Amino acid sequence: MSTLSEPPKESFRLSMLIYDTRYRSLTIQTVAMILLVLMISWLVSNTVQNLENLGKDFDFGFLGQRAGYDINQRLVEYTSQSTHARAALVGILNTILVAFLGCALATILGVIAGVLRLSKNWLVSRLMAVYVEGFRNVPLLLWIIAIFALMTESTPMPRDFREGGDASMLFGSIAISNRGVYVPAPVWGEGASLLIGVFVISLIAIWAFRRYAHRRQEATGDILPVFRVSLALFFIPVLLTYFAIAFANGRTEQAILATGGEAGLTLTEYAESQESLNVCLIPGTTTALNLEKTLRGADVRYNAVPFNDEGQALEGFQVGDCNVLSVPATQSDPIIAEAEGGFAPVPLVETIRRGNALEFEQPYLGGFNFDGGIHLRNSLIALWLALSLYTGAFIAEIVRGGILSVSKGQTEAAYALGLRPNRTMNLVILPQAMRVIIPPLISQYLNLTKNSSLAIAVGYMDVRSTLGGITINQTGRELEGMLLLGLFYLVLSLLISGAMNFYNSRVKLKER
Amino acid sequence: MKKTAFLGALTVSGLVAGAAAAATLEDVQERGNLNCGVSTGLPGFSAPNSAGEWEGFDVAVCRAVAAAVLGDPTAVEFVPTTGQTRFTALASGEIDMLSRNTTWTFSRDNDLKFEFVGVNYYDGQGFLVPKALGVTSAKDLDGATVCIQTGTTTELNLADFFRTNNMDYEPVPIETNAEAQQQYLAGACDVYTTDASGLAATRATFETPSDHVILPEIISKEPLGPLVRHGDNEWGDIARWTLNALIAAEEYGITSANIDELAEGTNNPEINRILGTEGNLGEMIGLDSDWAVRAIKAGGNYGELFERHIGESTPIGLARGLNAQWTEGGLLYSPPFR
Numbered sequence: 001m002s003t004l005s006e007p008p009k010e011s012f013r014l015s016m017l018i019y020d021t022r023y024r025s026l027t028i029q030t031v032a033m034i035l036l037v038l039m040i041s042w043l044v045s046n047t048v049q050n051l052e053n054l055g056k057d058f059d060f061g062f063l064g065q066r067a068g069y070d071i072n073q074r075l076v077e078y079t080s081q082s083t084h085a086r087a088a089l090v091g092i093l094n095t096i097l098v099a100f101l102g103c104a105l106a107t108i109l110g111v112i113a114g115v116l117r118l119s120k121n122w123l124v125s126r127l128m129a130v131y132v133e134g135f136r137n138v139p140l141l142l143w144i145i146a147i148f149a150l151m152t153e154s155t156p157m158p159r160d161f162r163e164g165g166d167a168s169m170l171f172g173s174i175a176i177s178n179r180g181v182y183v184p185a186p187v188w189g190e191g192a193s194l195l196i197g198v199f200v201i202s203l204i205a206i207w208a209f210r211r212y213a214h215r216r217q218e219a220t221g222d223i224l225p226v227f228r229v230s231l232a233l234f235f236i237p238v239l240l241t242y243f244a245i246a247f248a249n250g251r252t253e254q255a256i257l258a259t260g261g262e263a264g265l266t267l268t269e270y271a272e273s274q275e276s277l278n279v280c281l282i283p284g285t286t287t288a289l290n291l292e293k294t295l296r297g298a299d300v301r302y303n304a305v306p307f308n309d310e311g312q313a314l315e316g317f318q319v320g321d322c323n324v325l326s327v328p329a330t331q332s333d334p335i336i337a338e339a340e341g342g343f344a345p346v347p348l349v350e351t352i353r354r355g356n357a358l359e360f361e362q363p364y365l366g367g368f369n370f371d372g373g374i375h376l377r378n379s380l381i382a383l384w385l386a387l388s389l390y391t392g393a394f395i396a397e398i399v400r401g402g403i404l405s406v407s408k409g410q411t412e413a414a415y416a417l418g419l420r421p422n423r424t425m426n427l428v429i430l431p432q433a434m435r436v437i438i439p440p441l442i443s444q445y446l447n448l449t450k451n452s453s454l455a456i457a458v459g460y461m462d463v464r465s466t467l468g469g470i471t472i473n474q475t476g477r478e479l480e481g482m483l484l485l486g487l488f489y490l491v492l493s494l495l496i497s498g499a500m501n502f503y504n505s506r507v508k509l510k511e512r
Numbered sequence: 513m514k515k516t517a518f519l520g521a522l523t524v525s526g527l528v529a530g531a532a533a534a535a536t537l538e539d540v541q542e543r544g545n546l547n548c549g550v551s552t553g554l555p556g557f558s559a560p561n562s563a564g565e566w567e568g569f570d571v572a573v574c575r576a577v578a579a580a581v582l583g584d585p586t587a588v589e590f591v592p593t594t595g596q597t598r599f600t601a602l603a604s605g606e607i608d609m610l611s612r613n614t615t616w617t618f619s620r621d622n623d624l625k626f627e628f629v630g631v632n633y634y635d636g637q638g639f640l641v642p643k644a645l646g647v648t649s650a651k652d653l654d655g656a657t658v659c660i661q662t663g664t665t666t667e668l669n670l671a672d673f674f675r676t677n678n679m680d681y682e683p684v685p686i687e688t689n690a691e692a693q694q695q696y697l698a699g700a701c702d703v704y705t706t707d708a709s710g711l712a713a714t715r716a717t718f719e720t721p722s723d724h725v726i727l728p729e730i731i732s733k734e735p736l737g738p739l740v741r742h743g744d745n746e747w748g749d750i751a752r753w754t755l756n757a758l759i760a761a762e763e764y765g766i767t768s769a770n771i772d773e774l775a776e777g778t779n780n781p782e783i784n785r786i787l788g789t790e791g792n793l794g795e796m797i798g799l800d801s802d803w804a805v806r807a808i809k810a811g812g813n814y815g816e817l818f819e820r821h822i823g824e825s826t827p828i829g830l831a832r833g834l835n836a837q838w839t840e841g842g843l844l845y846s847p848p849f850r
């Protein structure tokens with residue numbers, strides 16, 4: 001029989017909420033929660049009240065209105081007739097672009113600097129220390145402005161590239177000017193889809209081969225020459241396809257037909273005999289590219305009349321929408337033979353090439369600026385370099401810390417097993433260092449992304465400048481705009497950290 | 513306890529919310545100075561001089577209002593604003609008025625909820641190019657790179673102008689006039705476009721102003737004037753009639769030289785009403801009878817201010833043009849003081 005009597009039942013007293021440790025934490029949490037709710041409701045009611053006093057409402061309708069301003073760097077189509085929502089999208093893409101480029105370059109710089117800082121070479125390790133300390137300890141904004149100033153003040157103007165000017169293009173195809181860097185742009189020609197298809201297939205083949213090599217090594221211990229095979233798979237099929245296509249139709253000649261002139265004229269002579277030169281072409285094709293190159297080479301002024309396909313261009317030529325057209329040499333005679341009425345086309349002396357699967361459009365001097373090619377604006381370059389160099393310095397420290405965290409015994413054990421230094425690094429040190437490196441790396445990526453909003457300093461049109469700048473300014477929707485902006489950065493940051501966390505969960509030490 | 517905290521929060525929010533709506537005039541008088549938004553620096557209109565004091569045509573309007581309200585033209589806290597920050601500064605109450613070559617437009621008035629109290633400079637948008645480019649008309653600018661201040665009307669006009677003329681351009685967005693000047697002189701843009709007065713003012717600070725021309729085309733109307741928040745009509749009236757007093761003073765020949773004499777009384781009743789020797793106009797806008805005397809004495813009448821800061825005798829060298837009195841064929845026309 002139990003002789004234990006029940007402990008006297010304590011009745012609940014109010015003071016126990018404070019003096020009894022069992023309840024105290026509950027009390028504190030409840031009070032904190034109430035205060036938090038009060039504070040939020042105060043903020044909201046205050047905002048609502050103030051907006052009312054100003055006679056403003058809370059409405060996202062402005063996103064559908066016409067933006068009215070132009071944006072220089074557009075990754076999607078946009079004109080001043082587009083909506084504010086579209087302008088915001090252009091800004092978002094620009095933010096993502098610079099964040100992506102920045103993260104990539106920062107990682108490369110950081111890994112190199114981090115590894116080299118551990119180098120036994122005194123000079124190299126000191127140089128890396130100077131880089132890391134120099135960039136870590138000076139505010140990012142200063143670096144952005146300094147690089148931008150350097151790019152605008154010390155590079156030549158486009159007009160210095162003219163004849164008689166003192167600037168010239170790098171390798172004849174890259175122009176570094178105070179308005180940005182102009183590089184050749186790829187133009188896809190006939191057979192481009194085949195070329196890209198082959199490239200994708202080789203990427204898949206590389207991936208499959210690496211998997212196979214890995215499996216085989218696990219099973220048998222044999223090591224296949226992964227790097228060399230991958231390299232070969234990467235280049236050889238694509239190059240072979242490219243040359244095959246080039247051989248098949250790239251060299252195909254195109255005649256240049258013109259109406260209203262005598263046969264046997266050169267472009268220049270023909271242009272002189274005409275009031276104006278209107279050229280039917282299909283923008284974005286290699287034929288158009290080569291034709292325009294020839295026209296510019298002949299130094300004639302012309303208007304481009306754009307069409308969607310060759311049939312339409314020919315029709316346009318026949319009805320007189322233009323007086324110059326380029327057709328494959330084999331078609332030129334039938335067209336001339338079939339011509340009737342006042343329409344009498346003749347071939348000019350010049351011929352052009354139809355073009356390969358991949359051609360490059362070189363930048364060339366237009367009226368005020370370079371035309372053609374890809375324009376990398378100084379604002380993008382300055383922001384990109386500054387963000388990368390700055391964040392790279394932090395990443396270097398993270399990488400160095402990660403490597404140092406792997407005990408020396410691991411290296412020695414690997415050497416004792418006869419592993420070569422680079423294998424030791426790749427197979428023993430880095431996999432272990434990764435565990436330490438990745439989590440802080442995520443926050444560096446997030447930092448870089450958010451720091452990209454310093455774009456304003458150099459007039460880079462990121463989302464802060466479009467939605468959070470001009471749009472807010474033109475519509476007076478500060479609250480709505482800032483909320484959207486905050487939401488965007490939040491979502492982007494969560495996406496980045498989600499992706500990186502996924503990667504981290506794959507490389508981290510699996511406990512079995 | 514919960515209840516009191518909640519009530520407390522309610523009262524606080526009520527107080528804060530209430531403050532924003534309270535009369536600006538009382539706020540200014542209590543504070544003892546006027547918070548006036550100006551540009552970050554545009555010579556002739558608003559820029560700090562070598563002694564660090566703000567000076568210029570727009571600054572003078574702030575000083576006149578401070579003199580009328582506080583009796584001291586120097587009791588002004590100047591807040592530099594950019595094209596983008598100016599409206600937020602005004603709407604949030606950081607400044608009591610904005611006097612920063614700001615164009616009066618429908619949407620700023622009605623959508624952004626501001627009250628333009630008048631026009632102190634009738635302007636239009638122009639283009640500044642280096643002479644060396646050989647450009648003589650804005651229609652020749654196809655393909656040019658254009659420096660443009662963001663958050664301005666000029667940015668929108670520019671887009672419209674190039675679109676309607678079927679031309680392309682590359683906008684280089686910039687924040688302040690100083691930045692624009694640096695970019696333009698470095699050749700990072702071919703053209704700088706903004707209000708023609710601003711172009712003249714900017715060009716005046718170049719080393720060799722004669723190497724640059726302002727193209728003949730004026731592509732927009734830019735009536736520039738001071739503004740206040742919607743909803744405080746008393747304060748808006750004070751700013752409006754101070755500006756009108758400066759304009760009317762020129763019309764009636766009241767200058768800083770003769771004002772003391774005229775303030776003793778004249779036989780022109782309009783002058784007497786302005787200067788407070790007749791009637792009680794000052795009382796009607798919540799000030800004393802000398803308010804306009806102080807405003808005019810702060811820097812002189814409209815004509816004097818124009819001549820001193822931006823007129824033909826200054827390096828900026830703007831002619832009166834549209835900004836002459838209506839009696840001289842211009843657009844300045846103050847409603848009667850009655």
Ligand SMILES: N[C@@H](CCC(=O)N[C@@H](CS)C(=O)NCC(=O)O)C(=O)O
Nearest residue numbers: 551552553614615664665688689710
């Ligand atoms: N009037 C136009 C443009 C005003 C404007 O921003 N003007 C420039 C150039 S005249 C300026 O005052 N800049 C001075 C600064 O950068 O703070 C507007 O109201 O939007």
